Amino acid sequence: MPAPQVTTHANDPLERERTHLSSSRAALRAMREDVEALDIKDVTANWVNAAVLERQIEDRITALADLAHTPLFFGRLDYTHAPGAEQAEGAEGEQFYIGRRHVHDADGDPMVIDWRAPVSQPFYRASKKEPMDVRMRRRFGYTGGELTAYEDEDLTDTSAADQASKLLQAEIERPRVGPMRDIVATIQPEQDEIVRAGIGGTVCVQGAPGTGKTAVGLHRVAYLLYAHRERLARTGTLVIGPNRSFLHYIEQVLPALGELNVAQATVDDLVAHVEVRGADRAEAARIKGDARMAEVLRRAVRSGVRMPEESVVVVRGSRRWRVPAYEIEEIVRELLGRDIRYGAAREALPQRIAHAVLVRMEQAGEAPDDRVQDAVARNAAVKAAVKAVWPAVDPVKLVLRLLSDAEFLAEHADGVLSAEEQAEILWAKPARGVKSAKWSAADAVLIDEAADLVARTPSLGHVVLDEAQDLSPMQYRAVGRRCTTGSATILGDIAQGTTPWATASWQEALTHLGKPEAAVEELTQGFRVPREVIAYASRLLPAIAPGLAEATSVREAAGDFAVRAVPGGELDAAVVAACRESLEREGSIGLIAADARIGVLGALLAEAGLPYLAPGEETTAEARLTLVPASLAKGLEYDYVVLDEPAAVVAGEPDERTGLRRLYVALTRAVSGLTVLHAEPLPGQLG
Structure with missing residues (x-):
């Protein structure tokens, strides 16, 4: 493959591309100006519709923004035939x-094709073996x-072997700032196949560090919104990350692709029914996160x-x-046997009792209708009976009662949790309220489970769950409730749990x-972590x-790698x-250390006059060093x-x-270089 061509001659292809x-x-500016010029005063019938339309117009204007440092298009495809007419003679x-979004001229003819369009797919998948009609x-x-x-890249020249793209390598290795x-x-x-997988099924991506699994998940959301926009506009999409620092780090990816209305949250955000002010011991958290707690809660609710x-x-x-009483008991037992939500059954009970009354009315020669049934269901005697038989929860x-009342817990955890496990999760001091x-x-997740047992949690159209390997079974259930009628993209790495x-x-x-039927795809080809670094970190995999x-x-470059x-x-x-030396290079720098060392290192950096950021804060040309606790390093990346x-x-x-x-995670955050400094012996697995 020829080296990248750089010329300045007026008639050179590069100059023609610059003109395009x-x-x-x-053309993009004109598209935006057309939207800005829209007058909706006489379009809508009421202020509610006007507000909705105005918001949609504002979103459209934002989506059409031309980001100065973001290439409008990054590739070009020259087809052998007109797409859809491959067999047509002549x-x-x-x-x-091919670019980040669609751009058309004043006549509506495309100048840039959205990367998600079917005609763009060969840009990612075509090869000399399978050119997909691309010349x-x-x-x-x-x-x-x-x-x-x-x-x-001439895809019709089968005599020459495929070679790595130098521009592709340069883009992958471009310094990370921001x-x-x-x-x-x-x-x-292999990433494109996952990105363009259909919306009907759930996909699980097992990805080693640097394989781009997070980016694949975000681009999959963007693709699904392109291919199924109306459906997902109704049902909604959600990206779930491990912590706020991570979400802040990824939050600009979708807007850069023109997608502005994708919600982002952590699992803690999803289950925020109470203010979290306490922390569990590791064993207590493990038991509370065990799937067996779902049965304990089901018993307690009923x-x-x-x-x-x-x-x-x-x-x-x-x-x-x-x-x-015996007839009401039959109704109650039938509702219990159907195993429907507690709240739904409670709402059905007065209607069922009222129906029994209507049957008696009809037998007596009356002709009651639905209004009579509703009135009977609201009757004081019926309401009192429902309150006594099926109380609100x-x-x-x-x-609160389950975790603070030993007898109540023992009653409902019998045969599910051992006595030792019950004692572990029971609060030492019962809360007064x-x-x-x-x-x-972990308590908040239990409350979320109980809430779903009472009333069904609304489901979204698609959920992306990143760093999924770290979730407890009860947390998985909490996420699963948010996509029971939709699909999901699950991203993670078992080795980083x-x-x-x-x-x-x-x-x-x-x-x-x-989602037991979900397909599991494995990404093992890394694009971010240098060869020597990933090879060194992989020594830990057997353990x-x-x-x-x-x-x-x-990566062709081995990267700067040193263990001292x-x-x-x-x-x-x-x-x-080492931090000062790294700052002499271009790009972002991450100083990763055990959480217990962060305070000491922060003081040392301040004393040395080296300003630093916290994880999630945006790096700039002036502030490129981030001090990262090892517990927050997952999902982040730095040049050095x-x-x-x-x-x-x-x-x-x-x-x-x-x-x-945790060490495996820390070792694999580098894009261009890694320096490991140690006074104590290294773990034996690193040799």
Whole structure:
């Protein structure tokens, strides 16, 4: 493959491409101006419709923004024939520019094709073996938003072997400054298959570090919104991340692709029924997150149901209608047997009792209608009977009682949790009320489960769950409730599971999620982590995830990689020096350390005059160093990483396996270079 062409001659192809870029930007501005000029004063009938339409117009204007440093198009496809007319004799090929969004000229003719359109798919999948009717694929190189290079690939020349694209490599290795960016110009064939998978099924992506699984999930959302916009506009989409720092890091990806209305949240946000002010011991959190707790809660929710002891007598006018206790008991048992939501059954009970009264009315020769049934259902005697037989349940108060009342817990956990497990999750001091309770994050998930047992949780059209390996079974259930009638994209890496309840297999996780039929795709080809770095980190795989294949890297550059042993008294100075050295290079720098070391290192950096950011804060040209606790490193990436004392990272976790997984995460955050500094011996697995 020829090297990228860079010329400045007026009639050179590069100059013609620059002209097309200028024309496309002008067309995009015209499209935006057309929307800005819309007058809706006489279009809508009321202020509600006007407000909705105005919001839609504002979103459209925002989506049509021309981002100065974001290439409008990044590739071009020259088809051998006109798409859809491959067999037509004499059909001429067409040329399409592939970009982040659709742009058309004043006549409606496309100048840039959205990367999600079917005609764009060969840009990612075509090869000399399978050209997909593409004659030539062109990639463009940009510097600061200016088109500076192009690179052609002749897919009809089968005599030459496929070669790696230099521009593709350059884009992958471009320094990271600021939030996560899209990978729309670098999507690989195996990633594209996942991105364009149909909306009907759930996809689980097992991805080694640097394989782009997070970006794949976000681009899949963008693709589904393109292909099924009306459906998802009604049902909604949601991206779930592990923490706020992570969500802040990825939040600009979808807007850069023109998608503005995708909600983002953490699992804690989803189950925020109470204020979390407490924390569980690791074993207590593990038990509360166990799927067996769902059965304990189901029993507890239904525990208030009582069989009637008295008949219900309804007075209407001069007549008295009696429904005997045994008949009401039959209704109650039938509702219990149907296993419907507690609240739905409670709402059905008065209607069923009222129906029994109407039957008696009809037998007596009356002709009651639905209005009479509704009136009977609201009768004081019926309401009193329902309150006694099927009392209302407050999910928060129920969980409060379960965790603070030993007898209540023992009654409903009998045969499910052992006595030792019950004692572990029982609060040492019973809370005096809901407001005084020090709820933990695991408690909030239990409340969410109880709330769903009472009333069904609304379902979304599509949910993306990232870093899914760290969720407990009860958290999986909480997420699964949000997509019972929709689909999901599950992203994660078993080797990076760092919670005490981290999933052992994707099949187990998908079962808890309620999507056991989901397809599991494995990404092992890395694009972010340098070869030497991923090879070094992979030495830990036999100990932390023996069933996973070792990741490879397409990166030609080995990266800057060093492991340095320093005397104990010199470690702090060596870390500061390594950060200062890294800052002499272009790009972002992450100093990753055990959580217990963050305070010490922060003081050292301040003393050395090196300003630093917290995870999630946006790096700029002036502030490029981020001090990262190992517990928050997951999902983040930096051009250069300085890793402080691996042994301390491992020791900061409850057990060695979890500690080694945490270390694996820390080792694989680097894009261009990694420096490991240690005074204590390295874990034996690293050799």
